[in-house]
Amino acid sequence: xxxxxSFYHLTQTVAARLSTGSEARAIAQLTIWGxxxxxxxxxxxxxxRSWIGWRDTVRVSVVVVGVVLVVAAVFVDRDGASRSASPSxxxxxxxxxxxxxxxxxxxxxxxxxxxxxxxIIMVLQIPAMVAGGLERSTAASFAGARGFAQLLGRLPLGxxxxxxxxxxxxxxxxxxVASGAVxxxxxxxxxxxxxxxxxxxxxxxxxxxxxxxxxREVLPAHDLGTLMGSMHFVGGFMSGIGxxxxxxxxxxxDRTWTGLLLASTTVVIGAxxxxxxxxxARSR
Numbered sequence: 001x002x003x004x005x006s007f008y009h010l011t012q013t014v015a016a017r018l019s020t021g022s023e024a025r026a027i028a029q030l031t032i033w034g035x036x037x038x039x040x041x042x043x044x045x046x047x048x049r050s051w052i053g054w055r056d057t058v059r060v061s062v063v064v065v066g067v068v069l070v071v072a073a074v075f076v077d078r079d080g081a082s083r084s085a086s087p088s089x090x091x092x093x094x095x096x097x098x099x100x101x102x103x104x105x106x107x108x109x110x111x112x113x114x115x116x117x118x119x120i121i122m123v124l125q126i127p128a129m130v131a132g133g134l135e136r137s138t139a140a141s142f143a144g145a146r147g148f149a150q151l152l153g154r155l156p157l158g159x160x161x162x163x164x165x166x167x168x169x170x171x172x173x174x175x176x177v178a179s180g181a182v183x184x185x186x187x188x189x190x191x192x193x194x195x196x197x198x199x200x201x202x203x204x205x206x207x208x209x210x211x212x213x214x215x216r217e218v219l220p221a222h223d224l225g226t227l228m229g230s231m232h233f234v235g236g237f238m239s240g241i242g243x244x245x246x247x248x249x250x251x252x253x254d255r256t257w258t259g260l261l262l263a264s265t266t267v268v269i270g271a272x273x274x275x276x277x278x279x280x281a282r283s284r
Contacts, residue, residue, distance in 0.1 A: 002065055008034070009232035012212035013225045014076060024166065024213045028157040031209035035151045087222050094223040095230060103218050106273050108231065111211055113270030114174055115235040118204060119242035120263035121181050124256065125196075131256045132188020142193050149201025154209055166217055167274055170210040174271035176203025181264035185257035242266075 011034075012027050019026035049057045088094035098104045125146065129139035153173065160169055180200025187193040212228075219227045246259035 002062075003236075004232075006065070006069055007232065008208060008212060009228040010225070012209075012215075013228050016212075016216050016224065018076070023216050024161055025158055027212045027216065028154060028161075028209045031212070032151065032154045034208075035148075035154055035205060087226065091226050091230070094220070094226045098220060098223065098227055101218070107214060107218050108234075110174070110270040110273045111231060112235055112238045113266050113273070114177070114207060114211075115238040116242040116245075117181065117263040117266035117270070118177060118207070119239040120246035120259055120266075121177070121184060121200065121204075123243040124246065124259055124263075125184060125200075128184050128256050128260060129187045129193055132186065134188060134190070134193065138190075139193075142187075142197050146197045146201040146204075149197055150205025150208075152198070153202035153205030153207075157206065157209060161213070166210060166214045170207070170214050171271045171274050173203050173206035173210055174267050176200070177207060178203075178264040178267040178271065180204070181260045181267065185260040 008031070011030055015026040015030045016023040045057060045061065048060060052060075088097060125143045126136070126139045129142060130136050134142075153176075157169075176199050180196050180203055183192055183196040183199060187196050215228060215231070216224065242263070246262055249262050250256055250259040252258075
């Protein structure tokens with residue numbers, strides 16, 4: 001329920017509404033703060049678990065999240081939110097109207113393909129390195145470093161987007177993710193593992209804010225929350241079946257790299273679907 005009600009599909013929408021004229025920068029800054037959550041809170045959670053046990057740690061975590069959401073609900077400046085028009089009368093009308101746009105369909109396909117492929121990478125990052133010959137502790141350290149490297153993909157976004165379009169930067173970020181999957185397939189070598197940490201981390205880190213920024217550009221502003229929530233719902237489904245399909249391919253071929261090749265191919269397809277961007281069917 002926490003993931004469904006308070007993740008980026010909600011917070012990026014709120015950030016965009018509260019930052020009229022600077023939505024891209026607001027979303028990028030939001031995800032930069034988000035990138036700090038794992039390096040800070042995961043070690044603190046483990047420390048708390050060692051003191052009071054895992055059950056009470058879960059309870060404390062839930063209370064903390066609840067307090068944060070209540071504080072946000074009370075203090076978010078709702079009167080300052082930008083609304084270009086009233087929302088559609090129903091979610092169905094919002095989805096049908098948006099789906100008529102070729103631009104939206106390409107964005108949706110690209111996002112879902114990337115969710116599918118990236119989820120395979122996230123699940124296989126440690127097993128792939130171990131299968132390549134690295135010690136499990138070393139592989140875990142590299143996986144943690146990959147998570148921290150996501151910041152490198154988010155911190156410079158403000159300047160990068162001043163030079164290139166969101167769509168082109170998003171395509172580049174997805175190609176970095178696909179390259180990271182290929183590197184992970186050969187990450188039994190420490191040098192290759194380091195390259196995976198940097199390239200894969202930068203790509204995965206950049207995709208999250210760029211997806212939100214690009215969604216703000218292509219989705220109808222008055223239905224942004226509904227459509228972002230719908231994308232998150234379907235994207236979660238794709239993220240769920242990605243590792244299942246990847247694992248099936250690995251078992252079928254008895255090779256870990258085949259699952260990562262599937263992940264890379266899927267993300268590349270998602271990136272290429274944005275290369276030739278059609279015009280909008282109607283102006284907003």
